[in-house]
Amino acid sequence: MxxxxxxxxxxxxxxxxxxxxxxxxxxxxxxxxxxxxxxxxxxxxxxxxxxxxxxxxxxxxxxxxxxxxxxxxxxxDEAKIAKLRKDLAREQTEAFLASMEQMGFTMEEILEELEKLRKEK
Amino acid sequence: MSILELKNITKKFGSKVALDSIHVTLQPGKIVGLLGTNGSGKTTMIKLINDLLTPDQGTVQINGKKPGIDTKKIVSYLPERSYLDPGMTVKEALRLFSDFYADFDRKKAEGLLQEFSISLDSRIKTLSKGTREKVQLVLVMSRKAKLFVLDEPMAGVDPAARDHILDTILSSYDEEATILISTHLIADVERVLDEVIFLDHGKITRQEDADELRIRTGKSIDQIFREDFRC
The missing domain is CATH 1.10.10.10 (Winged helix-like DNA-binding domain superfamily/Winged helix DNA-binding domain)
Structure with a gap:
């Protein structure tokens, strides 16, 4: 409710x-x-x-x-769904970047952190 | 044609100006929030629409007519205070509404009462304040009116029941009708509103589309209200 x-x-x-x-x-x-x-x-x-x-x-x-x-x-169709997926990924990533940048992280720092996470996975 | 039009309405009580040259136009098929602090003039405006007060200046038109017997047939009004005889049973209240209003849908009312688990045999005076409000709301929403005017429909119910009441209002709403809801519980109500009217000390400070207001400001109606009315 x-x-x-x-x-x-x-x-x-x-x-x-x-x-x-x-x-x-x-x-x-x-x-x-x-x-x-x-x-x-x-x-x-x-x-x-x-x-x-x-x-x-x-x-x-x-x-x-x-x-x-x-x-x-x-x-x-598949093409439209693929585009929807891309749009959504872009939107979410932009929101994430905006909030990280607001906290003062540079793109380099963010990428470094992402790389680290990828290796851990 | 607009369903409700208030033109240049002024209403005074003695030297106190309750409404100060207000203009309001409502289109059919909208849910409109009448938002204001206590004493801002919400109930005065609602009483003018329901022919319980007459304006000192200006005109009220409902579906093109002045408030009176004809407009009462198409306006379903939930007053701030209950007018049901406390000695009555719920079933008797249903009969009263059936007798009074040709557009009253008794089946629908019984269905809604059942949803709220309210027995038809209970006497109004034995019900809690919140339950009494629900009975009254069910009666009012079960008419097939063109304009619903709800004065603080959830003031007496607990927060958990507010969502249920809102859903009742939504589910019984037919898209041709207009609902005017006065409230100060903005955060609870704003999700259902198409339009908002802000009333401040008898003056209209905003009347606009709720979503356009959110897009423009990036804020909730509740936040905007708090900022506008900050003392």
Whole structure:
């Protein structure tokens, strides 16, 4: 029942990210039918308008395709999924770098630390 | 057409100005938060919408009509204080609503009461304050109204029940309707809001899309509120 969203960022963007992750992790596969706006909104405990907004973005990015009568489907081929993965990796890495730089670490130090971790693994 | 329009509304109580030339327009299909500290004028504004007060200046229009018998048919109002007769049972309260409001969906109300595990046979006076609030909310949300006006719907319930109440509001919300929720529990409520109105000492200081406000400031509505209203 707890609100899983942060209040600092628009919730529809957080939903978009969450659905993208579900696609990358293959929880949703290409061709899968998505729940209706109402069902999805109640599942995520958000306002249906927020859900509608999230779907519109996914549609405009070509990740979801909507059929006027039968609902919304995941519309992705391997190339699009690969691009989604890359985008997500980039986004997460940038966020990580930004927070490291804010703490005063240089790129060299960060890379050195990453190298060390790789060797340990 | 807008569902609610307040034009240049001023309301005074003696020499105290409760609302000072305010303008508000609400479109259909939105959940709007009316946010302000105690004494900012939230309840006064809500009473004007429900024809319980008349403005000293300006006009109120609901779906193009002045507040009155016609607008009460399309406005479902949750007052700050309970008006249910404490001697009544929950079932009798349901009957009262069925008699009063043609748009009352009794089945829906019974379903929601069951979800909250509230027995139809209990008397209102035997219920805790929080449970009484839930009964009242269920009654109000089970109408098929165009405008819902909820004055502090969660003030008396514990934090754990607030999410449940919000979900009840969301699940019974039909996308054509507009809900105006007044509250000072912003952190609990902001996730469901499309729009926010900040009311400060009788003046509207903000009315805008909640997400645009978050994008522009990178902050939560709660944080912005605390900064705006810092004494």
């Amino acid at each position: 707890n609100n899983p969203f942060s209040n600092e960022r628009p919730i529809y963007l957080q939903i978009v990210d969450r659905i993208k992750v579900k696609i990358i992790t293959k929880e949703y596969a290409a061709g899968d039918k998505l729940p209706s706006v109402r069902e999805m909104a109640s599942l995520m405990q958000v306002n249906p308008n927020t859900m509608q907004r999230a779907f519109s973005i996914l549609e405009s990015e070509g990740i979801v395709r909507s059929h006027r009568t039968s609902g919304r489907y995941v519309d992705l």
